[in-house]
Amino acid sequence: MSGLAVASLVLGIVGIFTCYLLLPSILAAVFGVVAMRQIAQRPHELTGRGVAIAGGVCGAAILVAFALALVFGEISYDAPRLR
Numbered sequence: 018m019s020g021l022a023v024a025s026l027v028l029g030i031v032g033i034f035t036c037y038l039l040l041p042s043i044l045a046a047v048f049g050v051v052a053m054r055q056i057a058q059r060p061h062e063l064t065g066r067g068v069a070i071a072g073g074v075c076g077a078a079i080l081v082a083f084a085l086a087l088v089f090g091e092i093s094y095d096a097p098r099l100r
Contacts, residue, residue: 021052022065022072029075042079049073 025048032042052069 019052019056019063019065019069021048021055022069025049025052025072025076026068027072029072029079032076032079036079036083039080039083042076042083045072045076046080047076049076 025045028041028045028048032038032045035041049069049072053066053073056063056066056069
C-alpha cells in the first residue's frame, strides 16, 4: 500500500471536517495525484490506487466547494472602505 495514498485519504477526511483550513485539502489532492503516478509507474510494488483516488477526490471536492462558497458570497471578506 502506498503511504502517500493513505496520507491522501486521511488528509481528505480531515479536510471534510475542517473546511475552513485549506491546507489538508490541498495536500490531499496533491498527495493523491502523486500516489496515483507512483502506483502507475510501479504497479507490481505499490497498491492503493482506489485509496489515492478517494483521497484526491475528497481534497479536490472541498477545494471546489470552498471556491464556490467564496464566489457566491457564503464566505465574505469585509475590506475597509475608502471614502
